[in-house]
Amino acid sequence: MSEQSIIEAIGLTRTFHLSRKASVTALDDVSCELRRGTCLAVVGESGSGKSTLARVIVGLESADSGSVRIGGTEVKPTTARSALRERAKLVQMVFQDPQGSLNRSLPVSATIDEMLRAHRPDLDRAGRRARVLELFTEVGLTERQADAKPEALSGGQKQRVAIARALAAEPQIIVLDEAVSALDVSVQAQVLDLLKRLREEHGLSYLFITHDLSVVRDIADDVVVMRQGRIIERGTVDQVLDAPQEPYTQLLIASAPRPGWKPRRGLRDALLGT
Numbered sequence: 001m002s003e004q005s006i007i008e009a010i011g012l013t014r015t016f017h018l019s020r021k022a023s024v025t026a027l028d029d030v031s032c033e034l035r036r037g038t039c040l041a042v043v044g045e046s047g048s049g050k051s052t053l054a055r056v057i058v059g060l061e062s063a064d065s066g067s068v069r070i071g072g073t074e075v076k077p078t079t080a081r082s083a084l085r086e087r088a089k090l091v092q093m094v095f096q097d098p099q100g101s102l103n104r105s106l107p108v109s110a111t112i113d114e115m116l117r118a119h120r121p122d123l124d125r126a127g128r129r130a131r132v133l134e135l136f137t138e139v140g141l142t143e144r145q146a147d148a149k150p151e152a153l154s155g156g157q158k159q160r161v162a163i164a165r166a167l168a169a170e171p172q173i174i175v176l177d178e179a180v181s182a183l184d185v186s187v188q189a190q191v192l193d194l195l196k197r198l199r200e201e202h203g204l205s206y207l208f209i210t211h212d213l214s215v216v217r218d219i220a221d222d223v224v225v226m227r228q229g230r231i232i233e234r235g236t237v238d239q240v241l242d243a244p245q246e247p248y249t250q251l252l253i254a255s256a257p258r259p260g261w262k263p264r265r266g267l268r269d270a271l272l273g274t
């Protein structure tokens with residue numbers, strides 16, 4: 001593992017057996033590296049294996065073969081509390097739908113407080129409250145919003161709460177799985193700006209799962225392109241988006257919505273097999 005990589009995945013393979021005869025290989029010999037302090041985007045069509053890669057990397061899913069090293073240590077799926085807590089200090093995940101970590105009947109600050117109870121046993125109740133408010137300020141939310149129920153916040157505000165929750169564990173890496181995909185473009189831009197600022201301030205590294213190439217251009221340094229469980233192209237964002245080598249990547253770029261964009265259905269269907 002090179003000194004500057006914080007995540008190294010080597011030869012990951014994962015097949016799901018759907019029935020006695022049917023199976024799907026979500027990961028087929030996938031290797032990739034996240035350089036410390038950078039953002040690696042994982043792009044590809046729906047079903048190409050992006051989320052499975054993220055889940056295997058954070059240890060939520062097991063691989064059939066291959067290995068993952070985070071910060072130089074090999075990680076394996078576990079249900080042991082202490083190991084999960086250690087892992088959570090290294091790597092946190094933010095999902096597309098922030099609702100999952102919010103309790104409808106409690107103020108949104110409760111989710112952060114819960115995280116602090118797990119990761120900051122040094123803080124008493126008043127200390128946790130102060131830290132909660134600090135984290136809310138960091139993600140651009142107010143004390144009033146901290147004390148609001150989830151239903152009172154917009155999608156973008158809830159995603160900011162999810163980011164604050166991830167930060168509460170003081171991780172080195174955040175894995176973002178389609179974390180801005182459900183947001184309107186202008187809100188998306190604000191959340192991306194927040195993520196860029198937090199990365200600077202905390203020296204974070206991001207693994208950024210997305211199908212949106214404009215988001216890749218905005219936030220990522222490196223990118224891997226997945227198709228049918230394999231990485232078919234990789235490089236810096238400029239290399240891959242400005243001079244794609246693979247027809248599939250060229251097609252993804254040609255199919256990406258932009259002003260005046262018209263879908264090239266025939267070619268797209270032929271290449272993507274849809």
Ligand SMILES: Nc1ncnc2c1ncn2[C@@H]1O[C@H](COP(=O)(O)OP(=O)(O)OP(=O)(O)O)[C@@H](O)[C@H]1O
Pocket residue numbers: 016017018024025026044045046047048049050051052053211
């Ligand atoms: N738990 C599971 N059981 C069975 N099949 C699964 C499971 N998880 C993923 N798969 C299959 O593995 C393949 C890859 O799925 P994955 O969710 O990793 O793709 P993805 O690129 O993240 O797609 P999307 O962008 O739609 O989320 C798909 O064919 C999916 O149906």
